[in-house]
Amino acid sequence: MSERANDHYVAPVEETAPQAIDSVKLGDRKSNLWLDAWRDLRRRPLFYVAVAIVLWVGAMALFPTLFTDVPPNNDCLLANSNGGPEAGHPLGFTRQGCDVYARVVWGARTSLLVGVLVVVITAAIGIPMGAIAGFYGRWIDSVLSRVGDIFFSIPYFLAAVVVMSVLSQYRNVLVISVAIGGFAWASLARILRAEVLQVKNLEYVMASEAVGRSRFSTLLRHVLPNSLTPVIVYLTIALGAAITAEATLSFLGVGLGSDVMSWGNDIAQAQTSIRTAPMALFWPSLALTITVLAFIILGELVRDALDPKARARR
């Protein structure tokens, strides 16, 4: 502590104008980073579009029967194979004669579940790793950062391919989420560590320790909450990326089992008849793209809203 003392200059009382305190009007509207960000977001039309898409896909995932009463797996008639749209089947049929629209609706559940699980796993590993490495420094930082480097240096898609190849008997939603999130956390840990390194030298952190709060409690109460901005942005975008990763793995045949309804599986199956029936490939691809886009736009808008400099520039 003692070596820090000289770095900080405290203005003598006579230099601090006491009127400054009186000029704060208590009636002014409250303002902090999150409130400002929220006010900013509410003024941007794209925000409503992105939220509407996320809610819509979320509703499809939770209550698919609200959107379609055609069973997606049964009632598939090979007579309808690759058939065009007809009454009650607005998007036509797959190669197996299943209703494309019903499969797109039911596939939302798998994609969103994988996205959410990956984000939970990434956060559960990445936040403690990054926060502890950045806050405690010294050998703890060296050890945790080297471990992070190793995970960071294996492209997470390739790592997931290996995990899914080894666990070929257990291709379910949980395993694929662990395979993706188990490696994706390293980027989050790096981002959070860099942020914590900046925040931990701020005056309020020192004040918290000066009044006797323990190191760990300071980390939890003061440092972490003030370092979360980039984490939230990263996780929002990571949710979209995880959905893409699942679809790509399923497309390669090392994702979810072919009996699971997912957009990736449907695209993989439609791929074989791309020349004759491209629309069966188009619709699940469109659903996938729009969902990922909604999360990316949400992440970008939140990034802008949480950055006062970017707000001022606009």
Added chain:
Amino acid sequence: MLMYVVRRLLQAIPVFFGTTFLIYFMVFAMPGDPILALFGEKTPNPAVLEALREQYHLDQPFIVQYFLYMKDVFTGNFGTTFSGQDVGDVLARTFPVTLKLVIMAVVLEFLLAVIIGLISGLRQGKFFDNSSLVIALVLNSVPVFVALFLAQYFIGIKLGWAPPTVGANTTWAAMFLPALVIALTIYVTGMRLMRGSVIEARDADYVRTAQAKGLTSRRVVPVHIARNSLIPVITNTAASFGALIAGTTVTEGIFNIPGVGRTLYQAIILGEGPTVVTFVTILTVIYVIVNILVDLLYAVLDPRIRYV
């Protein structure tokens, strides 16, 4: 500079052993017979099983297995692929093709990022700026394999402007379409970096000085603004180089480009687990090496980094 190079190379050693060990650990420390697990539902022929057990030294304790495997890797003995070809030979044949594809994609990405980023930065908040961002984000959210299918179907099959698959004809022209698709799906990051640094440079003192002494924007924009904004874009592009070499699996698979990625793609599709592990390891090692080179490039471009 020399100190920096030495330090960076020393840092790479634990990463190198860590990554290879981690992959090896994921495969061979699993309970049960790892070789059988890698085959999934297929039943391999006993001779193949025996050869693989031999290659991976499965009669030894786990840690000994790993070091024997590393010894093989360092002596250039990567083993054989599923169909019996020497992995070293396959790499010598396929790596140049992958490199060609990735170089083309990276150059296109760089050009898109610089040109669109520069115009966006100069017209900040205007129609071009907003619409180019939305377009780039849309392109960025299309999963690569979907983008490739769309390009293959519309440009390759429907319009016939480019060959829908590449095959043995690996000329620059034949691989232009897949390279362009890759570039279009990733240029958003570079574009935003360029835009950001152009906006900063526009208000910088040296730009005001240049304008004050009467230089026209024909000279100020390329020489004073653009050139000084390039460093973050260059470093970002260099970083995507490594990621792309490791990530061409899907691209090469769909466009049938005979590179390293397609070898992995086919091994994945056919469920040839041991070959998958070999090529993932090789691609990871290449990724680690490229990232070291990229870091050294940063240090050349930006001397401040050497002293961090």
